[in-house]
Amino acid sequence: MNQKLLSYMFYGFLLVVVILAVFLLNYQIQQNKHRTEAKSGANLVSHVGDDFRDVDSHAVKQNIINVAPREMDFVVADGEAPTTVLTLSYLEIYQQLQTAKACHPFYDFWRRNGLAADSRKIVRPPVKLYGTAVYPPGEQVPLSAGQTAALTDWVKRCYGLWLDYGVFNQSDNQSIPINDISETLTKKLLATVPQSKKGRAIKQTRQLAAQWQRSFAQLETTLEGEDSINQAEIDAVHDEVEKLKQLREDLRLQWMDVRYSDESLAKSLLQQRNDLRQQIHQYEVELESQKVLNQDALNQVLAGYQIQDQKLNQALYSDVAEVFYEALTTLENQQVYWLSLIGFANHSITTQALNQYRITPDQLVYEASGWQNRWLHSSDLRYAAQWYLCDLGMDCGPQSPIVMHYCLLGFSSSPRACGQNLQSFFYNDLISPNRLQDVLQFKNHYQELFGE
Amino acid sequence: MNKRRFHSLFLLLLAFVLLVLLAIYLITEPRTSDSLKALYDQPEEGQGMVMPDSDVDKMTSAEIEVMDDSLLPEETKAWIDELQPHQYHPDPFIEAKTVTGLYVMCTDEVNNILSIEKQLAERTQVSLVNDYIKYCTEAKRRYPKLLSLFDTQNQLREIPSTSDLGQLIKQGYTNDDPNYPQIYRMSATKKIHAVIKSQNAALLVEQSWVAFQQFQYGEILPVSTWLNSQDMGYNNKVSWYALIKMSCRYQQGVSCEPFGASTLIMCADDTSDCGLDFETIYQREVMPGMQKDVGILISHFDQLGR
Secondary structure, three states, rough: OOHHHHHHHHHHHHHHHHHHHHHHHHHHHHHHHHHHHHHOOOOOHHHHHHHHHHHHHHHHHHHHHHHHOOHHHHHOOOOOHHHHHOOOOHHHHHHHHHHHHHHHHHHHHHHHHOOOOOOHOOOHHHHOOOOOOOOOOOOOOOOHHHHHHHHHHHHHHHHHHHHHHHHOOOOOOOOOOOOOOOHHHHHHHHHHOOOHHHHHHHHHHHHHHHHHHHHHHHHHHHHOOEEEEOHHHHHHHHHHHHHHHHHHHHHHHHHHHHHHOOHHHHHHHHHHHHHHHHHHHHHHHHHHOOEEEOOHHHHHHHHHHHHHHHHOOOOOHHHOOHHHHHHHHOOOOEEEOOOHHHHOOOOOHHHHHEEEEEEHHHHHHHHHHHHOOOOOOHHHHHHHHHHHHHOOOOOOOOOOOOHHHHOOOOOEOOOOHOOOOOOHHHHHHOHHHHHHHHHHHHHHHHHHHOOO | HHHHHHHHHHHHHHHHHHHHHHHHHHHHHHHHHHHHHHHHHHOOOOOOOOOHHHHHHHEEEEEOOOOOOOOOOHHHHHHHHHHOOOOOOOOOOHHHHHHHOOOOOOOHHHHHHOOOOHHHHHHHOOHHOOOOOHHHHHHHHHOOHHHHHOOHHHHHHHOOOOOOOOOHHHHHOOOOOOOOHHHHHHHHHHHHHHHHHHOOOOHHHHHHHHHOOHHHHOOOOOHHHHHHOOOHHHHHHHHHHHHHHOOOOOHHHHHOOOHHHHHHHHHHHHHHOOOHHHHHHHHOOOOOHHHHHHHHHHHHHHHHHH
């Protein structure tokens, strides 16, 4: 090998080494940058999230366009439905109504944030298991694959229904309907004659439920009593209570400032707050005690309510899941938008007088079990009722509204629920093997009390 | 450049390049998104890591320091004097926490808010009210000042702590900034380890209310895995029962007597529970499946305490 060639080889190698070093240095700087962001505790997740958001929002928008090509300029007059939905049967409209109710959190989100908002924010943060990453409040937690699929599916379904039954304001080119489509669907359902036996049973139960609700509301009003002082006096007391509450809040803030620095002042502020609390309580008691119960009116209303209550309770013996569902949720006085809460009635202490006239199915089941403290086992009762509904034939599949609620919504979402049917999710993930025997005991009581 | 010089230079350069590559490899840790994520999950230095057993041992070994109370305010000294002789722990702060915790339902502070005597009178029989008055009169005779504090938790912080456990409890949840949930979670994990090891009923009861109620921060122990349950509300209830049941073992079971904090709260929830001890209420109210889960957690907590 001659010297010239050796020199070329040497300098060539040197050049390669320099390029390699520059490349490695750049790589190292990039990695260090990532590491600093991660250490600062804020941006790793949003970094991952940003990538996801781009893909997701694009996909969701695309899906909406695919599903709803008539999008923003679609207009129907109030009460009218588009021709595509005119031929639906009673049962089909009923299912649409159930879907619309399940979609309520989506509609609520779009109304508050607009359609362009990141739909992933509808999803509640997942249950925070030991050892998994937790994210600061407000930071978007990455969705699981199952949640992404469920979200995309439900965005399509909810928005599709909105387009079908929404009334849009043409003048300001708004994409948000001005009507509540659950109400529109309810009206449509009322106007539709069911052809099947099942449809007729559902319609009859819904009518009973509406009558029950009216008589229950009447009972509530009657039990509150009638004012024995005039409205001006009542308003004056309310004003005074508001003033005292504001004063109490001011004292709390003052106490927060001085609680460590000035003990005697802190003690005096606490005492003043306590006095105010008692004054407020006194006014509230006065407002309550001035009301007079009209016993004759109560007897009359109560008689009517008891007839309705008996009729609706009869519906619980039905083997049609939808009939049982309508009766159950009405008797529980549930906000049925939150499907995962079905099965336990909140007998608030503030409505104690009213509650003595209301016996809910979960109370009957709990009494049959012979256990004490219904509140302790409230979620066991809920799972049992929901499982019983599944047994009766309610849609509990992976795409069902109730599974969507577990998968995406609730206090914390349960990513493990996505893609499973409700019973599998209960069995595999949500309910411990030991607890299962408690839940199944309640479910058996449902079967014994209401099953055929 | 002759051949020999070229070979020497070449070898030198090669060695240098290898050294540089090795150095870069060693200092550049995160290479994948997984390793970055793992890095994010690590606690920051000095911030409440999940402690290995040996550290927890060290932390709860209650190394008692000698306390110089000459600089303390007179009122604080009076509280410390009232604790003498200590019944539960050599550290005055822990002793004070224990006393006010075990007799929390006799404190002026709680009674100002809950009016327990009045509520009991409205809900239960006279004999039970008399028992409660007698129980609290005895407790207040023994600890008149400590059971009359108006802001117990904050006022107790003025008592110097002489043990590691006391320091840890005294810190409170100082790391409970919601912007740093990971740190909070680890701080809570450290505390629950120490409290279980302490065998102190009052601290166990306090932890039963605080530690597992923080849904937003996530699990502080792998309870969902131990129970095979992802229902956090249920897991919290089971954890609560497990810690209360454990507290019944210590300090002669004071926390589980009919007027203990947990028991009286159950009485408020259901008047038929009033006057009963914790174990009786537990057997009446907790279903068999849940009882088995409570048993599972107690055995895991016991392991943590060993």
